[in-house]
Amino acid sequence: MPLEVDLKGKVALVTGGGRGIGAGIAAALAEAGALTVCSSRTESELSAVAHRIRSAGGSADVIVFSLTGESAPTLVREVVARHGAIDVLVHAAGNQVRKPTLDFSLEDFDAVLDVHLRAAFTLCREAVAHMVKGGSGGSIILIGSMTSVHLGHPSTIAYNAAKSGLLGLVRTLAVEFAHAGVRANIIEPGFITSAMASQVSESAERRKITERTPMGRYGTPEEVGPIAALLASDQARYITGQAVRVDGGWSVA
Helix, strand or coil, X not given: CCCCCCCCCXXXXXXXXXXXXXXXXXXXXXXXXXXXXXXXXXXHHHHHHHHHHHHCCCEEEEEECCCCCCCHHHHHHHHHHHXXXXXXXXXXXXXXXXXXXXXXXXXXXXXXXXXXXXXXXXXXXXXXXXXXXXXXCXXXXXXXXHHHCCCCCCCCHHHXXXXXXXXXXXXXXXXXXXXXXXXXXXXXXXXXXXXXXXXXXXXXXXXXXXXXXCCCCCECHHHHHHHHHHHHCHHHCCCCCCEEEECCCHXXX
16 A cells, blocks of 8 residues: 555644744645645745745735734634635744753743744644644654654753653643544754754764764755645554654664
């Protein structure tokens, strides 16, 4: 039986869909047939991603949106208002504050957790409510990190804490809503070429990372996207509560 990732008729929301991993996932979902709604704060980036998707024959919509824990439910409601449903939620939006732990203020800590973790919770709560009400289930995909379980990177304590917290969200959602056909999984990318990665990829550090990685290089957003498409599809209908690493072997080296 051939493996066919078919998302035709599905509506997918991708936060952070204007660049990096989010853009790679948005393109993969659209290629599989989903109507993909990309959201971020930067209109020019969203327009470029939507243009690439449409030029390749896919369907895309964009919503310029400043994501916070408080505002996130409004984004889900807008998707449902425009397209009548939400079948797939991918939370790829993120931010970063890099400081030694002793220099971290509570405001710094809260700013990172708000986008990564609080917004994930309120997005999921709103999206799952619509998925359950619709009766056809759905797929929640959160974008974690190697810091979710494996790596305690210095000077990023809020990011590390937030990404670890996403595991708890996924496990709870998976157990609580499996009966309604809602699945929840987390992708844990390794070192991927993206704007955020460029903040930590000075030449010496980059060489150290690539030397440690069995595949000898950084990954690309296009190598993460198909994993999200698979998890979103019926081909993965018996996969929930799982963490999928896409790291070129880094975590086992």
